[in-house]
Amino acid sequence: MLIGIHAKALSETYPTGVGFYTRYLLQYLLGLPEAGTHRFLLYLAKNGADQYPANITKKILSSPFLWTQSRLAIELLLHKPDVFFVPQHVLPKTAPKNSAVTIHGLEFERFPDHYAWQERMYLRWVTRDAVKRASCIIAVSNATKQDLMEFYRLPEEKITVVHHGAPQRISNIKYPISNKRMDTPYFLYIGRIEKKKNVDGLIRAFTIAKEKYKLPHKLILAGSIGFGFSSKKLSAISYKLKNQIEFLGYISEEAKWELLRNAEAFVFPSWCEGFGLPILEAQQAGVPVITSNISAMPEVAGPGGLFIDPSSPESIAEAMHRISEDRKLRENLIAAGYKNAQRFSWEKCAQETLNILIKP
Secondary structure, three states, X not given: OEEEEEOHHHHOOOOOHHHHHHHHHHHHHOOOHHHHHOEEEEEEOOOOOOOOOOOEEEEEOOOOOOOHHHHHHHHHHHOOOOEEEEXXXXXXXXXXXXXXXXXXXXXXXXXXXXXXXXXXXXXXXXXXXXXXXXXXXXXXXXXXXXXHHHHHXXXXXXXXXXXXXXXXXXXXXXXXXXXXXXXXXXXXXXOOEOHHHOHHHHHHHHHHHHHHHOOOOEEEEEOOEOOOOOHHHHHHHOHHHOOOEEEEEOOOHHHHHHHHHOOOEEEEOOOOOOOOHHHHHHHHOOOOEEEEOOOOHHHHHHHHEEEEOOOOHHHHHHXXXXXXXXXXXXXXXXXXXXXXXXXXXXXXXXXXXXXXXXXX
């Protein structure tokens, strides 16, 4: 069987959630023993240094704009694989009937004001189109499955839940973090600095924690700036504690793991998540997780999360205080979090995805 895969995300210089999902999934899927009995065709926007087994063919398709619905669509019109897999929301108009698409979340439907109107309309259009035409839909969580059924009235039997995997625990990191940062305890957030992630609520919560509980900690925010934020706005909402809040921008994988393993806690008070991979990364790194009590976050964090109401900065501040004061709670969350993360594996994700692609 020839399985075509939309692999444009492998070309990203600065991958985010979907990019990491594509990289991890393909790495493990192509390494499965059963994958050796099939042929795979990866559609890419540019060539990379990745090495693949002999049954993998790369097709480099160049296009200055609308890559999926122009250059890739033309390729699929001329040469259709037996099965086509898209690890994101956009399905080419010429895709074969036997196509599977992964939906990573419907945050743009649940909280539409957290998106620029152009992005919201685009995501709504391509997602509705993809789930209508795909023969199978992969939802990354039960929360996302329920959203698909609620917003798009999809039949339950068309949707299969396949959870992400947890990354391997990384040790012996050599990324140097400054002595100044090491000497001061800190809470950590990693993700895009944008409205839907509730970063403004996190900063308000940290301000409360400093004023009410006199915590000595800093707050470190790592990630690119997204919708609803700018450097000017970040400075404005954090002016009271400008020396206590550090903005790092986009960071490397090495920097991410080093920051995680030295944090007092990882704080992820998002309004809505299709899955929430940073939660598992923190749990793998041995860091207690403070996260929201809604959407997919309880499903992913399991017993290893300290849950808060994202609409209440006071709730987030109290959780920070509890983590910093109660060493036993912190130890229990670390142990429960690491055990919870073992429920998720990329091998399992890859096997379940392949089973969907090759089913009769």
